[in-house]
Amino acid sequence: MNSLLKVNDLKVHYLLANSVVRAVDGVTFDLKENEIFSLVGESGSGKSTLAYAIARLLDSSYVRIYGEIIFNGINLLELSEIEMEKIRGNLISMIPQDPSAALNPAYTVGEQIAEVLRYKKGLTHKEARDLSIELMKKVGIPDAEKRYLNYPHQLSGGMNQRVVIAIAMALRPRLIIADEPTSALDVTVQARILELLTGLVKEYGSTMLLITHDLGVAAEVSDRIGVMYAGKLMEIGSKEEILEKPLHPYTQALLHVVPRFHKKKRRLKPIAGMVPNLSSPPSGCRFHPRCPYRSKECVLQEPLMVEVEPGHWVSCNLYAMEASYHA
Numbered sequence: 001m002n003s004l005l006k007v008n009d010l011k012v013h014y015l016l017a018n019s020v021v022r023a024v025d026g027v028t029f030d031l032k033e034n035e036i037f038s039l040v041g042e043s044g045s046g047k048s049t050l051a052y053a054i055a056r057l058l059d060s061s062y063v064r065i066y067g068e069i070i071f072n073g074i075n076l077l078e079l080s081e082i083e084m085e086k087i088r089g090n091l092i093s094m095i096p097q098d099p100s101a102a103l104n105p106a107y108t109v110g111e112q113i114a115e116v117l118r119y120k121k122g123l124t125h126k127e128a129r130d131l132s133i134e135l136m137k138k139v140g141i142p143d144a145e146k147r148y149l150n151y152p153h154q155l156s157g158g159m160n161q162r163v164v165i166a167i168a169m170a171l172r173p174r175l176i177i178a179d180e181p182t183s184a185l186d187v188t189v190q191a192r193i194l195e196l197l198t199g200l201v202k203e204y205g206s207t208m209l210l211i212t213h214d215l216g217v218a219a220e221v222s223d224r225i226g227v228m229y230a231g232k233l234m235e236i237g238s239k240e241e242i243l244e245k246p247l248h249p250y251t252q253a254l255l256h257v258v259p260r261f262h263k264k265k266r267r268l269k270p271i272a273g274m275v276p277n278l279s280s281p282p283s284g285c286r287f288h289p290r291c292p293y294r295s296k297e298c299v300l301q302e303p304l305m306v307e308v309e310p311g312h313w314v315s316c317n318l319y320a321m322e323a324s325y326h327a
């Protein structure tokens with residue numbers, strides 16, 4: 001399968017007054033055309049930073065980005081803001097966690113969809129209005145003609161997230177980046193919104209990078225899963241490989257706290273110890289202070305990502321050593 005996006009040795013550092021936070025620190029992965037790739041990991045591991053870096057939505061005044069983000073053959077990091085603006089919405093869309101932060105409280109929800117269509121697609125007012133109402137119906141908003149005139153505060157969180165999805169999908173982008181798209185919503189609507197989103201991604205032939213805390217969600221919708229810890233990708237594999245044959249001690253620890261995806265216990269729970277401070281991360285393998293299998297080598301030596309079986313990558317000295325024995 002062809003890659004739509006290739007991220008090569010990406011580093012994203014926040015320059016603060018007295019420290020540098022290495023939120024993403026050498027991440028390499030790709031997204032294949034038409035797949036749903038879930039990124040999982042504890043809070044503070046750098047998932048949102050990675051997502052916003054790909055969409056080039058970080059504040060360049062205090063963020064430094066190194067490496068490559070190749071989208072459709074173009075390195076996004078080399079584009080000017082004007083060139084990037086053409087890609088956003090048309091080719092890459094972002095769905096954030098909290099719909100109320102994504103919508104402007106001063107405009108009706110219909111206007112906000114229509115504006116994208118006028119600005120990015122050059123539609124007239126009437127065309128944009130008609131297509132917006134059609135899109136609102138498509139994302140399951142009842143009484144779309146009436147709701148078109150509502151302001152965000154007049155709609156529920158779930159309805160607002162449907163509006164955000166309509167905006168994100170309006171131009172049928174190739175890549176959707178969804179950062180915890182349902183976690184701010186009432187649990188009763190989460191599954192329906194996720195179903196809507198993944199259905200549209202499939203229907204439009206888009207690719208989705210889905211960030212989630214919820215391994216149950218990742219298990220349900222992903223083709224592949226990447227496990228992130230302290231600014232690094234620890235393991236990448238197919239959904240089955242990650243959930244049924246996890247190799248990295250961190251992935252194994254995440255899964256132990258989610259025994260067989262028991263319906264009521266699907267969220268990641270903390271693993272003993274803390275996610276390290278990313279302004280002074282541990283030496284060697286960043287997981288070593290919490291790892292039950294750590295050796296002296298893990299304190300000194302940062303493991304390389306190795307492909308243990310085709311498409312199943314892991315960054316752990318246990319496997320790096322094994323790979324070198326076989327070499």
Ligand SMILES: Nc1ncnc2c1ncn2[C@@H]1O[C@H](COP(=O)(O)OP(=O)(O)OP(=O)(O)O)[C@@H](O)[C@H]1O
Nearest residue numbers: 014021023041042043044045046047048049050278
């Ligand atoms: N704007 C910022 N300025 C400075 N540091 C930041 C900023 N945003 C994130 N960080 C830091 O970068 C690291 C990664 O944060 P990030 O929000 O990317 O993690 P995350 O995996 O998305 O977490 P969560 O699951 O809680 O959303 C954290 O140490 C965080 O404190």
Ligand SMILES: [Mg+2]
Nearest residue numbers: 047048049179
């Ligand atoms: Mg986040």
